[in-house]
Amino acid sequence: MADFEEASQRFQGWLSRSGADISNKIELRDLRAVNAGRGVVAAQDVDEDEILFRIPRSSVLCVENSILSKEIPKATFDTLGPWLSLILVMLYEYENKSASNWAPYFNVLPMEFNTLMFWDANELEELQASAVRTKIGKESADENFKKELVPVIKEFAEVFFSGDGHARARAEEMSSPENLLLMHKMGSLIMAYAFDVEPGNVHKDVDEDGYASEDEDDALPKGMVPMADMLNADADRNNARLFYEEDSLTMKALKPIKAGEEIFNDYGPLPRSDLLRRYGYITDNYAQYDVAEIPTEEIVAHVSSLSHSSTLAERMDYLDEHDVVDTGYDITNSDPFNIQESIPPELIVLVQFLLLPDDGAKRLMGKGKLPKPGNIAREVVDCLLKIVKARLEQYKTFLEDDIAATDDFPTTQKELRYAMAKHVRIGEKRILTSAGAALARMAQELGGTNSIEKRLNGDAGGPSRKKQKTR
Template sequence: MATRAKRRRVTRPVGGGDDADSVAGFLSWCRRVGLELSPKVAVSRRGTVAGYGMVARESVQPGELLFAVPRAALLSQYTCSISGLLERERGALQSPSGWVPLLLALLHELQAPSSRWSPYFALWPELGRLEHPMFCPKVRSLELYHQLVALVMAYSFQEPLEEEEDEKEPNPPLMVPAADILNHIANHNANLEYSPNCLRMVATQPILKGHEIFNTYGQMANWQLIHMYGFVEPYPDNTDDTADIQMVTVREAALQGTQTEADRQQLCERWDYLCKLEMVGEEGAFVIGREEVLTGEELAATLKVLCMPAEEFRELKDQDGWDDEREEDSLTITNIPQLKESWRRLLRDSVLLTLQAYATDLKTEQELLGNEEAYAGLSWREQQALQVRYGQKVILHRLLALTGGAGPVTHTRPGQELDSKLPFTDA
């Protein structure tokens, strides 16, 4: 089954002047540099979810080559016209990752009247209209550099290391013409493959004539997409979406029901022990996906330690941790209803505290999303922020239901039903 466009159509200005002239110039440039486009695909702004994209002229089957980019056509610190200067000054740049050299290469090529990359730049988004959150404040210092940082974050590629090279520094980023035209959805239908001589975009699903070709930017939640790329996938399209429960929120949920200083000290001791095991941290978060707990081991260990009877905790400390085999390592979304009551209660109150951090509740945002006129009256950024919040809240409410929580959540203080003793222990 062909993949359909999953994001709402976005009409945002792009650079390069007249569309037909820009595309014709880019295609002519592709022929000159040996970038081979399949006759079954077309570069277009029609039929795409945002800006320029790639659309199937004819139906495409899995495994078919969509285009191939020779390595000589890649734009990087090694192929730009100031590659020699960047190499000589490599030490002064202090950039082992390669991000700074690429940014300097782009700064030079963008402003060079005779740059060989000019037809490629014509299809770039208009830099002054990028929608990343970093541009919400009106900051003018080093404006072009900042815009290029956002663009490189959004459109560059990094070739993966081979397994035997995992200990090396990551490969430097580079710009891949044609590949960076493709838009992203979670249910993508194409994938970029690396080979010694070229980079190949290959279909991974059947693509019907007239349908858009989508790459993937990785398994990314909506908050990551808006941060790095300036857009989100409306609910329920982003199957990679997640919601975070801050680790310190679980500590707060456990502490809020304590009655005595001794109880609070006991919980703090358990938290310190989890920190020592590197299961939790002051800046960390438990990550909950739509179908899995991405930090299942850490969450299970935290619930176990904070909820176990005092005697069991003393034994745990004395033996310096658990044995290697622990059934709690396999904590998943589906087994949450089978957790011990004390674990579910702690998790439920952690979810409630997390939901209280939002300014509005789920019902309010459901009504806004269901009101086409009201939704259309929001700015682009307000719409994207709403989609981020809504997707997170749906995940949190589902988690709440799995722990035994009932009905829509209102902003009341959680934990009012807890026992007067140390609330989450099994004793």
């Protein structure tokens, strides 16, 4: 406890010396008793729009602020890209230990994680058929570290391990399992805590909830923002947001906060599977964002078994040109379950178009059109129902059994991971079960007279959604 509190105090002292302005109305608290690590709590009542803290841009741990950026050519960082560049800088600062300007900051950051990157095979198996297992990317990350990061460290060994007579030998060891694990830990810190650090005068197109597109965020430099990452996140109780100013980053209250209340950031509408993958925990508050993803290859395989067309590959190319094809499709929550709300229109269009007879598909392609997602034929409903049922059958346990099994207050790391995996798969199975029931009802309502041919003849496809390809 003493070491934990001492690290917190040193961190706050470092922030003050760095020019940070921290409101006396907030406190950094030890929340380990509720499995939340450190957190920020209001010590006094806070008004809406009140500044909670302001961090100078010079205190952000990023490429631009590290000495390493002055020692290694900019072209090298440009080649690495935002993620690997920040991992490289964090490795450098971490290896410098107390000599690093950010040493007090590193001392309050975790070095043990429950993110999926660090789960063993048995723990991952508890996720069963969840598509999140395909998104962990540990093997590809290892390859990137070996092919991209390690060569840079070797090339600039004397810089990276400045003052060490064994610099070159240490650089040669960077491909070892221990050092690759350290790179994964730096990457996990970035995934869990880093912000997309906008210039002070940037303008980003955001949606109605205030979130920018992934493409826009991916292009921004990444940075670790001290104190901002001490806030825990909550989808329902989000009461603060980080604002980007010319010389600083400022956390403001979004609503009045009472003394004693915790101050929460928000990760955006993430399903619990991604919350677990990126941050290493789950919470019921994010259950509303759960999805059940169905890989495109599974969908095409089901359609192929029902269709004898020789033009499926050509049709997939056409659909891809019209921005319909993705690696997978998310079926989302709705209560009560609504097909039009929860099943993406692109999935409906994909199945409709692939099930069309060859002459019908050729007519639409000749007009540059697509089927309308709101005009679903009986064959399409039946196919979607088979796809959903097949996806549900890939999970090794029944939904009812998972719900009936209690968590028994997990006390070990493995028990905790098993419990979190169970809740992730429960959320996904609930969605698939609801989708199956809704599709079965629709099939019964449509009867046997609602064919694709009649739908196509009665209502030609909607206008083209063709996009300009940039790759």
